[in-house]
Amino acid sequence: MTKFMRRALETPKELAWLAAKAALDSAEMKLDQIDGAVLGSAPDAFDGMHMKGEYLADGCGGWRKPYLRCYVGGGTGVYAVAQGWFQVASGLFDTALVVCEEKMSTCQPHPQAAFISIFDPFTEQPLKPNLLWIFALEQNRYMQTHHITLEEIARVSVKNKRNALGHPSAQLGAEITVKDVLASEVMAWPVHRLMVSPTSDGAAAVVLAAGDVARRLTSKPVWIQGVGWCLDTAYWTNRDLYYPEYVEKAAWMAYRMAGVKEPRREINIAEPYDPFAYKELHHLEGLQLAPKGQAPKLLADGVFDRDGDLPVTPSGGLLGVGNPIAAAGTMKICELFWQLRGEAGRRQVPGKPERGVAQAWGDLMQVGTVVVVGTSEPKH
Amino acid sequence: MNERVAIIGVGVMAARPSSEHLSFKEMMFEAAQKAYADAGIDAHEVESFVTCAEDLTEGISIFDEYTPDQLGAVQKPMHTLTQDGLYGIADAVMQLRSGLVGLVVVEAHSKHSNLENPNSILNYALDPVYNRPLDFNPHVIAGLEMNGFLHATGITQAQCAQVVAKNRTHALKNIAAAYPMNLRAEDVQSSPYLCYPLRDAEMAKSADGCVVVVLAGASRAQPSKSRPVWIRGVGFTNDSPTLESRDWIDAQYIRAAAAMAYGQAGIKDPVAEIDLFEVDDAYAYKELQHLVALGIYPQAVAAGRAVENGESGAAGKMPVNVSGGSLGIGHTLEASGLYRLAEIVCQLRGEAGPRQLPRAKVGLAQSWRGVPTTSGAVVILGR
Amino acid sequence: MTHRTIKPAPNIVQGTPLDAKALKRGKIFLNSYAPALRYTWDTGEAMGRYLAELKNGRLIARSCRKCERVMIPPRMFCERCFRPTDDWVYVKATGTVNTFSLCYVSWDVRRLKQPEIPAVIEIDGASPGMGILHLVRKVAPKDVRIGMRVAAVWKPPAQRTGSITDIAYWMPINRRSQRTVSAK
Numbered sequence: 001m002t003k004f005m006r007r008a009l010e011t012p013k014e015l016a017w018l019a020a021k022a023a024l025d026s027a028e029m030k031l032d033q034i035d036g037a038v039l040g041s042a043p044d045a046f047d048g049m050h051m052k053g054e055y056l057a058d059g060c061g062g063w064r065k066p067y068l069r070c071y072v073g074g075g076t077g078v079y080a081v082a083q084g085w086f087q088v089a090s091g092l093f094d095t096a097l098v099v100c101e102e103k104m105s106t107c108q109p110h111p112q113a114a115f116i117s118i119f120d121p122f123t124e125q126p127l128k129p130n131l132l133w134i135f136a137l138e139q140n141r142y143m144q145t146h147h148i149t150l151e152e153i154a155r156v157s158v159k160n161k162r163n164a165l166g167h168p169s170a171q172l173g174a175e176i177t178v179k180d181v182l183a184s185e186v187m188a189w190p191v192h193r194l195m196v197s198p199t200s201d202g203a204a205a206v207v208l209a210a211g212d213v214a215r216r217l218t219s220k221p222v223w224i225q226g227v228g229w230c231l232d233t234a235y236w237t238n239r240d241l242y243y244p245e246y247v248e249k250a251a252w253m254a255y256r257m258a259g260v261k262e263p264r265r266e267i268n269i270a271e272p273y274d275p276f277a278y279k280e281l282h283h284l285e286g287l288q289l290a291p292k293g294q295a296p297k298l299l300a301d302g303v304f305d306r307d308g309d310l311p312v313t314p315s316g317g318l319l320g321v322g323n324p325i326a327a328a329g330t331m332k333i334c335e336l337f338w339q340l341r342g343e344a345g346r347r348q349v350p351g352k353p354e355r356g357v358a359q360a361w362g363d364l365m366q367v368g369t370v371v372v373v374g375t376s377e378p379k380h
Numbered sequence: 381m382n383e384r385v386a387i388i389g390v391g392v393m394a395a396r397p398s399s400e401h402l403s404f405k406e407m408m409f410e411a412a413q414k415a416y417a418d419a420g421i422d423a424h425e426v427e428s429f430v431t432c433a434e435d436l437t438e439g440i441s442i443f444d445e446y447t448p449d450q451l452g453a454v455q456k457p458m459h460t461l462t463q464d465g466l467y468g469i470a471d472a473v474m475q476l477r478s479g480l481v482g483l484v485v486v487e488a489h490s491k492h493s494n495l496e497n498p499n500s501i502l503n504y505a506l507d508p509v510y511n512r513p514l515d516f517n518p519h520v521i522a523g524l525e526m527n528g529f530l531h532a533t534g535i536t537q538a539q540c541a542q543v544v545a546k547n548r549t550h551a552l553k554n555i556a557a558a559y560p561m562n563l564r565a566e567d568v569q570s571s572p573y574l575c576y577p578l579r580d581a582e583m584a585k586s587a588d589g590c591v592v593v594v595l596a597g598a599s600r601a602q603p604s605k606s607r608p609v610w611i612r613g614v615g616f617t618n619d620s621p622t623l624e625s626r627d628w629i630d631a632q633y634i635r636a637a638a639a640m641a642y643g644q645a646g647i648k649d650p651v652a653e654i655d656l657f658e659v660d661d662a663y664a665y666k667e668l669q670h671l672v673a674l675g676i677y678p679q680a681v682a683a684g685r686a687v688e689n690g691e692s693g694a695a696g697k698m699p700v701n702v703s704g705g706s707l708g709i710g711h712t713l714e715a716s717g718l719y720r721l722a723e724i725v726c727q728l729r730g731e732a733g734p735r736q737l738p739r740a741k742v743g744l745a746q747s748w749r750g751v752p753t754t755s756g757a758v759v760i761l762g763r
Numbered sequence: 764m765t766h767r768t769i770k771p772a773p774n775i776v777q778g779t780p781l782d783a784k785a786l787k788r789g790k791i792f793l794n795s796y797a798p799a800l801r802y803t804w805d806t807g808e809a810m811g812r813y814l815a816e817l818k819n820g821r822l823i824a825r826s827c828r829k830c831e832r833v834m835i836p837p838r839m840f841c842e843r844c845f846r847p848t849d850d851w852v853y854v855k856a857t858g859t860v861n862t863f864s865l866c867y868v869s870w871d872v873r874r875l876k877q878p879e880i881p882a883v884i885e886i887d888g889a890s891p892g893m894g895i896l897h898l899v900r901k902v903a904p905k906d907v908r909i910g911m912r913v914a915a916v917w918k919p920p921a922q923r924t925g926s927i928t929d930i931a932y933w934m935p936i937n938r939r940s941q942r943t944v945s946a947k
Contacts, residue, residue: 003778009791010779011509018777026770043441044462048796050436050505053462054753057618064636067618067755068471069462073442079459083471089478092614092644108795110872117441121802122810123836124896126928128870133881133896136864144862144909169776188866189878189904202778227480231429231448231458233842237883237894238834241862249455257480343771363445380479403807409840423845439802449842496801504798512796 001204001334004171004322007105008201012047013059016101019203019327020061023097027207027217034207035093036066040080040100042073042325042362045114048106060099072229073118074275074362075369076100077204077329081358082227082371084208094213101203102324111199118364120234132196136188138241138365139278143190145242146293148281150190154181155299156277157194157319163306164316166346169331171200171322181277195277197317202324204331211377222337225355226260226372228253236364247286247361247368254357254370255288257380263288267372268353269339270310271332273361274317283359284312286368311349314339329360329369336373382476382597386608387761389419389594392722395558395587395710398493404438407590408489409450415485415592416452420606423452426594427481431460432468432488432714436501439494451487451592463616464488464747465591466717466757470614472595482597489590490712498586505752511623519583521623521751523575526665528628530577532680535668537577539684541568543664544582546693547701551708553734556719558587558710568664582664587710591718609725612742612760613647615640619754626754633756634673634746641744641758642675650675651698654760655739656727658720660748661705670746671700674758694735702727702735717747717757724761809837812851814925820917824889826850832890854888856915857936861885861894865904878904884913884933897927901934912937 002010002018010018016039024031039053039060049055053069060067070076070083077100084098104111115131142148155178164173176194184194214221230250233239251263260266272283281295289310290298298304304312315321315335318328336356338344355374361367391414393399393407402410416423431447440446444460447453461467465488472484495501502518530537542565551557563581571581601608615637620626638650647653659674661667668683676698677683686692692700703709703723706716724743726732732740742762749755785791806814809825813836816823825837825848832841833852841848863882867875880902883894899913913933923929 001773001776003776003780005778005780007781008778009781015778022773022777026773028770044435045441048504048508048798050501051434051462051749051753054505054618054621054749054755055507057621057755062618063620064617064632066616066637066640068467068616070459070471071442071462072444072459083459086478086480087474089480090474091477092474092640113871114441116870117435117439118445120446120836121440121804122806122814123927126926127881127896127898129881129896130866130868130870130872132868133864133866136866137862137881137883140864140909141862168774169778185867186865187868188864190864229457229459230455231444231453233449233454234446235449235834235836235838235842237836237861237896238892240892241883246455250457253457338772341771345772345774363442366445400805401807403805403810406807406809406839436800439800439804449838450840452842452845454842491805494802494804496803497799500799500801504796504800508796509794513794 001169001331002202003169004200004202004324006171006198006200008103012101012103013056015103015201015203016056016059016099019205020097020099023205023207029207031061033095034061034097035095036087037062038080038084038087038096038098039069040071040076040326041069041102042071042076043114043118045117046102046104046107046111056101061097072231072362072367072369074325075229075360075367076326076362078333078358078360078371079229079369080326080330081206081333082229082369085224085227088208088210094210096208097205098208099203099205100326100330102327103201104199104324105201132188132191134365135276136191139190141241142278142282148296150182151178152296152300153195153278154178156274156280157181159305160274160313160317160319163314163347164320167316167321170316170320172198173316173320191276197275197319197323200322200324202322202327204327204334206330206333220341222340222373222375223377224371225374225378226254226258229369232366234364236366241365243292244282244286244368246366247283247359250368250370251287254372258372258378260372267355267357269336269349269356270312271315271335271356271358272312273359274313274319275323277319280313283361287357287359306349314347314349332358333371340373340375382479384598385473385476385595385611386601387593387611387725388596388601388606388608389415389421390722390725391415391418391592392556393590394556395589395712397558397587399588404489404491405450408487411590411592412451415594419594421594426452426483426485428475428484429453429456429458430468430471430484430486432463432465433460434462436504437495437713451485464714464717464749464757466721466745466747466759467616469593469721469759470616470757473611473614476595476597482600484595486593486595488715488718490588490715492586492713493588507622517575518751520575522663523578525628526578526663529665529669532629534681535684538565538569539688540582540664541565542687543661543667544568544707546687547661547705547707550694550702551704554704554709557704557708559585559708560704578663584662584706584711587712589712589715591715591722593718593721607729609728610762612762613641613644614759616757621754623752631669631673633754634670634758637756637758638674641760645760654742654744656702656724656737656743657700658703658723659700659746661701661707662711662748662750664707666748667700674746699737702737717745720745721759728761728763809839813837817927817929818923818925820920822854822856822886824852824854826852833888833893835886835889835893835895854886858884858886858913860909860911860913862909863899863907880904880907897930898932900932911935
């Protein structure tokens with residue numbers, strides 16, 4: 001991983017290279033031991049490039065190698081690891097380097113303006129929508145349906161920004177209170193500034209290897225036990241936004257593959273996508289780690305704390321570490337890797353976790369991507 | 381694990397210079413319906429979907445948002461590749477081989493007519509620091525490469541013009557082609573230079589279109605249920621993205637992609653073992669450069685002679701681009717590779733009508749993503 | 764082959780943050796580029812008719828006889844049944860707020876004193892849950908409610924262009940039907 005930063009000196013290509021090199025170094029591997037490279041990167045509008053996958057190819061280690069760029073909007077960072085998984089599982093590759101990069105600061109004067117082009121050009125863009133709209137609309141629907149309060153949601157920001165204090169890549173680690181969150185300015189009611197992740201520059205990368213190769217390379221591989229992804233209809237104004245069905249479907253795809261039948265008992269650590277505070281709770285419900293509408297209560301009870309029964313987002317998440325879109329999802333996979341190996345340092349959760357789930361989300365509140373990893377080799 | 385993967389259905393929209401009567405969603409819906417009917421499947425049976433598209437040629441960021449509904453992919457696994465459609469085929473093959481899914485759909489389309497200033501978009505693909513400030517027409521990259529390629533190989537401008545004449549004449553027999561024309565090489569050579577030595581008429585014109593392909597593992601692809609065309613090998617590779625450090629003579633990306641695909645297919649002698657080729661001809665010289673990189677000619681100069689003496693024509697001993705290629709069909713952005721693949725499927729099934737080749741058992745489709753990229757894929761199909 | 768151990772998580776990560784001071788000092792060179800990107804999207808059948816009817820001051824939907832849904836925005840295919848939709852159906856220019864926000868930031872990130880009120884509005888005559896995105900005005904932000912009844916306010920015919928903005932905004936129609944929690 002690189003640092004996650006508001007604005008980086010490095011070019012997109014250099015960010016990709018720094019992350020790719022760090023991943024190779026950690027595995028004590030050279031690029032020529034990599035059979036193929038996968039890039040995940042979200043909208044082209046940010047890096048200021050058309051065909052940015054092509055431009056980034058050499059930074060991702062793709063020179064004269066099988067290389068491609070995949071994306072599912074904000075869900076890309078976790079999806080790219082699933083892509084790397086099936087490329088290796090296909091038997092066509094022994095190893096894969098998965099790199100996710102985003103340099104949002106290229107887009108001036110403010111990266112958020114680029115988001116207008118994600119909306120439907122006929123039915124939505126003429127209304128001049130801000131990205132905040134859709135999150136605020138969804139959060140309001142979620143709160144209304146389950147009678148959730150803003151205080152309950154603000155706790156996510158408090159927990160994640162605190163957790164991020166222990167992360168060397170973090171952009172916004174902080175010790176804050178619920179009061180601070182609610183006192184921060186209203187961006188788009190019910191969303192306050194401290195409930196929103198920042199725009200960031202950064203990259204993250206992982207090395208994947210087939211089972212027999214992995215066992216040769218390390219005595220402590222972290223196994224990909226399940227992958228899942230799911231895309232819902234583009235007609236988001238025709239859906240009830242209170243619950244992410246697409247996350248549930250993606251989660252069960254991954255859980256089935258991992259042989260997980262009771263997620264709440266069999267998952268020891270979770271890294272759900274938290275670009276906005278309420279999304280972590282929303283996603284925990286979609287991931288079957290909390291009953292519908294109950295995630296806020298479990299959070300208040302301390303269940304999701306780093307030393308709680310189910311540590312959630314020990315990395316600090318997008319709210320604390322930062323949100324270079326695709327790279328943020330891969331950051332969550334990196335966190336599980338370190339946590340399951342007991343190498344997360346100040347962020348280490350107690351109790352030797354054996355299985356974790358990472359999840360990302362994106363598009364028009366539409367896509368769920370899920371990867372389950374664990375310390376034991378899967379049987380599929 | 382699905383060791384063997386087949387194409388069991390293809391839906392092709394005729395390529396046309398424009399397509400005002402259909403939104404991109406409606407175009408995809410029509411192509412999908414054709415493909416599912418061809419495969420004899422119901423959309424609900426499909427387990428995973430892949431779309432090949434770039435945000436900036438759609439004019440919509442995070443384009444994958446708008447892909448599921450018209451393909452029947454709502455609440456299904458679906459993702460996008462910013463690659464040519466043949467990468468989508470490779471992606472589907474890998475998903476199937478991993479055992480994750482048993483039935484996959486790949487889609488790519490072009491609404492190029494909706495781009496008001498395509499050269500500006502292409503310019504936006506150049507390195508922002510090293511190249512873009514020079515403010516040159518991005519097609520100059522093809523001119524630079526063609527000049528180097530002709531100089532190094534001894535292939536002539538006249539032979540490149542012959543590629544255009546051959547492919548556009550082939551397109552006369554293809555109702556899906558947007559630019560059929562009974563052309564002679566002399567006609568092409570009288571066209572003005574776009575950027576020396578590349579002439580206007582040697583660049584494929586853009587078209588709108590859409591192709592949807594259905595792929596299945598062996599258990600679903602029995603001849604009793606469909607007319608499977610088997611995927612024998614897939615390969616894809618990038619060379620250097622920088623203009624400053626790439627190989628300007630040899631298409632290294634295709635050399636490596638072909639080695640990967642030949643390896644899987646067990647092909648040692650492509651000339652003897654492959655009956656027909658559909659290769660990228662976004663610029664006429666590219667057909668020859670790509671054939672050389674595919675290892676068809678021991679010496680590059682022979683690629684030029686082959687087009688001159690008709691060997692690579694529909695009636696020749698090694699037909700290349702009998703569909704009309706991108707010069708004849710039109711260049712359809714990321715769908716270009718899938719039009720070539722669709723032609724091979726059609727030929728291998730014996731359904732090519734007036735274009736049908738007498739011997740079509742094994743075919744090769746190849747793609748390149750156009751300037752300024754060095755990104756290419758190879759798919760080998762067999763009956 | 765010996766077993767190697769992958770190195771533990773790094774305490775130092777790479778990357779060089781820039782701050783405003785560094786930029787001002789002029790030690791860092793920047794390249795600017797404003798892309799010229801222009802598109803004219805084909806509306807096709809469904810959206811073409813939708814926009815034409817907006818110009819006429821009417822909302823139109825498409826129905827699927829199989830799942831019996833009336834869908835707005837209209838489409839020529841039913842994404843659930845994966846078959847062509849069947850009939851054009853006029854629906855009312857009134858509806859119910861499904862969810863809303865009070866947004867104090869414009870699309871290009873300018874701070875607004877008075878919030879915009881984007882809302883998903885479920886359209887009367889379409890199937891339950893079939894909403895469109897639009898803006899609510901002529902109501903105090905604190906009075907907006909989920910479940911509030913609203914009506915479209917059309918631009919004068921001469922100003923309509925065949926766009927979603929031919930509806931200028933939506934406004935409340937029946938204050939008594941308002942219920943549930945307030946915006947703030």
